[in-house]
Amino acid sequence: MNTLFDKIWDAHVVNQIEDGPVQLYIDRLYCHEVTSPQAFDSMRARGIKCFRPEKIFCMPDHNTPTRNQDKPIEEPISKKQVDTLEANAKEFGLTHFGMMNDHNGVIHVVGPERGLSLPGMTIVCGDSHTSTHGAMGAVAFGIGTSEVEMVLASQCILQQKPKSMRISVEGKLGKGVTAKDVALYIMKEITTSGATGYFIEYSGSAIKSMSMEGRLTLCNLSIEMGARGGFIAPDETTFEYVKGREYAPKGEDWDRALAYWKTLKSGEDAVFDKEIVFKAEDIEPMITYGTNPGMGMGINSAIPMDTPEKSLNYMDFKAGEKLTGKKIDYVFLGACTNGRIEDFRAFASIAKGRHKAENVIAWLVPGSWMVYNQIKSEGLDKVLEEAGFEIRQPGCSACLAMNEDKIPSGKYSVSTSNRNFEGRQGPGSRTLLASPLTAAAAAVTGVITDPRTLL
């Protein structure tokens, strides 16, 4: 009771259905090409229009190639899906940031950086990583395609109100320990179903001192803890980030919005259904060894003895063995998890003055054109090119391998993305999730390496 989650949720309840779900008003719907076409088809079949088209933004990101975006997509099925989104947006009167539009990128990177995702909002998208936008101090969660259609048709969705959980991380994070490591640590502790049925509020001094990029990474991974979403109460860091962004309120609207946003915090007397506290000092750079994101460990640890056989066989690892020093094949920097400017700065900080290992193929994929352009303006592209790396064009890329960026069967990939499920980065691919620093350390040494040894 009296949590920030209650405040935002309750302020959006249009109607409580008796012995049923809540009819919740949605401030922002994002659509990408993969989970929207059937919703638009169904709208056409029912003969209905979008109820509030101005609140809906569309962009392709899953299928987009990370090279030659100025040319048509070569794979015909991917091209059709991307073209279908554009046609649907046009037919239903929705804003569409197409490929090569300077606003295009991974939807969960673009929303916050353009000021489309704001504190106090309810935000949905047919994508589980919509939880990312919670970093803005919003209630944001992933939905299915039927639910996308609900919002297209009525700007509302029917949902059961989740329970509330507060996860606090207190203290100061050690050198080389990032928001990604914090998230992987929490998942290891509570498992991938530990927060199912809950909405998480992240709190505590270690969270409050995180940058917006770090907060976006942490909230992004809420779904991997099983939670529908996770958010952080907006504060000066948030306001500073939002101010001046393209779609953020301006002038008097800004003053009014800011006054409201400052009220968005859990009450001193707030009661959560569950509370967990972690110590920042206990968290090390993390790496996963198994086939779900909860199967992670400190980078110098040994694989737990109780790891399921199915995962060990898939990864070709043995219980009890250490991963440091193991040869890897691919490195992927990017995704809605770690495709932001700070992630590229972190990667470059280790790559600078070193060189990519011979045995490693590295894909560095910015989360958006805005990130891409910032990489150039900060000169990070030069640093990375000198170290043997190439900056590609924005998109979801090897996170789920819907474009041509697929990790071959049996190969090891140290990836800054969010999922290490069997086949996630391509059939037979073996994914080790880690932070941009750990990915960079692997990229320059060719083996799994504690990034702290290179800082």
Next chain:
Amino acid sequence: MKQKFDIIQSTCVPLPFENIDTDQIIPARFLKATTNDQAFFGENLFRDWRYRPDGSKNEDFVLNNPKFSGEILVAGKNFGSGSSREHAAWAIAGYGFRVVISSFFADIHKNNELNNFVLPVEVSPAFLQSIFDEIAKDPKTELKVDVPAQSVTILSTGKSEKFQINGYKKYCLMNAMDDIDYLLGQKSKIEAWESSKR
């Protein structure tokens, strides 16, 4: 597809693994379809567990074992975690399952099943184990899922357990009505709500 629910009595397909994620239910490369072709998604349900990399059938996988069939899928805890892709629910429906039983479902996937008239039935871990045990003894074990009574019964032993579903969703399932039908009837209420917030 919209269909009315009442009582379903069927043999089952057991999948006693935990944390089955939606990437396993339907891998990402099958998400490029722009139409809701449930037969296509059904053919690719658990694709990478059903087929070996060379395209041959993996005879060890339960869907390829002729001993097991039916309209009920029984799975280990935390079923449907990961990606929100509704294609996973389409694949389950397209294959011919009408009920999924587990001791724990991931939230988004659970909603996706309900929105596609596949009933997620959450039972206790002990009851789930007894279902697996009975199927192991006899693959022809039948379950009765009674939506009006909100109960699931193992017919061979008579063991039964109640399951939860809210009154609204139960009404929708029993009357083949979906949430969009409901929301389209709420326009004036939504407009009134919007004006109250200005």
